[in-house]
Amino acid sequence: MIRNRLLRALGSPFGPLVLAVLLLGCTDKLSLDNYNQLKVGQSDDEVKLILGDPARCDEMIGVRSCVWGGDERGIKVAFMGGQVALLSAHNLK
Numbered sequence: 001m002i003r004n005r006l007l008r009a010l011g012s013p014f015g016p017l018v019l020a021v022l023l024l025g026c027t028d029k030l031s032l033d034n035y036n037q038l039k040v041g042q043s044d045d046e047v048k049l050i051l052g053d054p055a056r057c058d059e060m061i062g063v064r065s066c067v068w069g070g071d072e073r074g075i076k077v078a079f080m081g082g083q084v085a086l087l088s089a090h091n092l093k
Helices: 003-012 015-025 034-039 043-053
Strands: 056-060 063-069 074-080 083-090
Touching: 034 043, 034 083, 043 074
Parallel strands: none
Antiparallel strands: 056 063, 063 074, 074 083
């Protein structure tokens, strides 16, 4: 259903505008520059402002671990008490 609407929108006179909006929404937040903005002690909301919503989060024994990206490249952040405690990244450009 969503796919059909998207295809109709792209075929309309407003297609180029729809495509531009979609492309702007897909800016790559998984970058070394964004990773370097992350600091121990930042809040969950501050991290989301930089990276967007995580792909997934797990919680165990008071530590919430969130991942942005996937196996090929990504950023992992561990939160304790709602603040960044540990950071790691792999294959960022």
